[in-house]
Amino acid sequence: MTNDSAAKLFMTNLKIAYDPIYAHPLPEGHRFPMLKYELIPGQLLHEGLIEAGNLFSPGLLDEQVILWTHNETYWERLRDLTLPPREQRRTGFPLSASLIEREIRIAKGTIDGCHYAREFGIAFSIAGGTHHAGTNWGEGFCLLNDQAIAANYLLNNKLASSVLIIDLDVHQGNGTAQIFAGDPNVFTFSMHGANNFPFRKEQSDLDIALPDGVTDEEYLHLLKQTLPDLISRQKPDFIFYLAGVDVLSSDKLGKMALTIEGCKERDRFVFEQCITNKIPVQVSMGGGYSPDIKDIVNAHCNTYRLAGEMYF
Numbered sequence: 460m461t462n463d464s465a466a467k468l469f470m471t472n473l474k475i476a477y478d479p480i481y482a483h484p485l486p487e488g489h490r491f492p493m494l495k496y497e498l499i500p501g502q503l504l505h506e507g508l509i510e511a512g513n514l515f516s517p518g519l520l521d522e523q524v525i526l527w528t529h530n531e532t533y534w535e536r537l538r539d540l541t542l543p544p545r546e547q548r549r550t551g552f553p554l555s556a557s558l559i560e561r562e563i564r565i566a567k568g569t570i571d572g573c574h575y576a577r578e579f580g581i582a583f584s585i586a587g588g589t590h591h592a593g594t595n596w597g598e599g600f601c602l603l604n605d606q607a608i609a610a611n612y613l614l615n616n617k618l619a620s621s622v623l624i625i626d627l628d629v630h631q632g633n634g635t636a637q638i639f640a641g642d643p644n645v646f647t648f649s650m651h652g653a654n655n656f657p658f659r660k661e662q663s664d665l666d667i668a669l670p671d672g673v674t675d676e677e678y679l680h681l682l683k684q685t686l687p688d689l690i691s692r693q694k695p696d697f698i699f700y701l702a703g704v705d706v707l708s709s710d711k712l713g714k715m716a717l718t719i720e721g722c723k724e725r726d727r728f729v730f731e732q733c734i735t736n737k738i739p740v741q742v743s744m745g746g747g748y749s750p751d752i753k754d755i756v757n758a759h760c761n762t763y764r765l766a767g768e769m770y771f
Contacts, residue, residue: 472771474575475500475763476568476584477514480561483552491551491600492748498756499585499744503763514585517568520608525566527611528604528638530595537562537602550597562603565589569605569743570612573697576739577618581730581770583763587743588701590632591657599630599656606699606743607638610645613697620644623695623738625686625729626663628703628745629655629713636661646693650682652714665689671714675721678706682725686732698738700729703745704758712748719754723761730769742766 481496503509525534536542540554547554565586572582589601597603606624613619622645626632631651639645646664653668660666667681704722705713717725733740742762747755 472579473509473513473763473766474572474579474582475509475514476517476565476572476582476587478516478564478568480557480564481586483558483561486553490748492752492755494752495747495755495759496585498752499759502756502760506760508760508763508767515568515571517564517571519560520563520567520570524570524612525563525603525608527615528594528608529592533595533597537597542597546596550602551600552602559602562589566603566605566608569609569741572741573609573613573618573739576741577697579770581733581740581742581766583766584741584743588628588703588745589743590626590628590635590701590745591630593634593637593661596634598634601634604634604638606701606741607635609741610639610697610699614644619695619697621693621695622646622697622699623690623693624648624699624701626650626701627682627706627725627729628701629705629710629715630703630746631655631657631660631666631668632663632701633657633659633661636663636666639664646689646695648685648689650678650685655714656712669715672716674716675718675724678715678717679721679724679728683728686729690732690736690738695738698733698740700733700740700742701745702726702729702742702759702762704747704749704755705745707747707749707754707758709749709751709754710747711750712746719758719761722758723765726762726765727769730765734769
């Protein structure tokens with residue numbers, strides 16, 4: 460295949476969930492870098508890596524799909540904007556109708572991405588990775604757990620029978636772990652900072668808790684030692700990948716020491732495993748809190764650049 464035909468295939472087949480609502484307005488000085496949800500697609504378009512047709516705007520989601528994952532009372536309090544103030548503070552965001560619509564559209568984008576991944580091998584969401592939301596709680600900038608909702612959607616519609624969630628955000632996927640505790644059809648794997656948020660961890664099917672200051676070499680050695688065997692044992696027919704870039708040494712919340720190249724090699728290895736084993740993968744972006752937003756955007760864009768090199 461020529462470079463031109465590969466590029467054409469990439470432009471046709473890579474599907475990325477994105478809507479302007481993802482960049483939700485926040486109070487002045489808020490520490491969450493919401494601007495990245497505008498800058499990532501902007502950078503990919505600027506580079507010519509994607510065209511506008513690669514981006515799709517997700518619709519809304521049937522409440523029943525949400526209730527396959529989240530407690531009805533919790534969901535109704537979100538929907539009706541009656542979540543108690545203490546629980547609102549736990550999420551880190553001021554509650555509003557537009558925020559809830561944002562969360563629903565993020566989850567729908569992840570579900571739509573599953574269909575595209577089954578067709579083309581891989582699909583992305585510019586946002587998502589809201590892994591701190593549990594069955595009946597939200598916290599840490601997460602209100603609805605998009606990949607958990609999508610995993611249950613696949614299982615309930617018999618589009619998958621064995622799901623692996625690879626969570627490589629610097630923070631443990633505590634909500635995802637709690638949602639799928641004891642579920643034999645979903646295996647949760649979280650590789651995260653031991654001394655980082657959330658300070659009350661849940662138990663994933665496999666947790667690798669890393670010390671502060673872990674380097675590229677240490678991190679990649681553990682990942683490469685773990686993931687191929689895990690896939691071989693679990694034999695998933697669908698993978699969700701949470702590709703947080705808060706593992707970077709520049710991240711103000713991460714406490715790790717990965718370089719931009721180490722983070723990129725992490726993504727490459729995950730994609731290699733998916734390709735080798737012919738398993739479709741949906742990718743949500745997760746966290747990133749470097750003071751210079753260019754570091755966040757570049758690291759996230761590397762994940763898309765790799766998909767272009769490896770899949771198309």
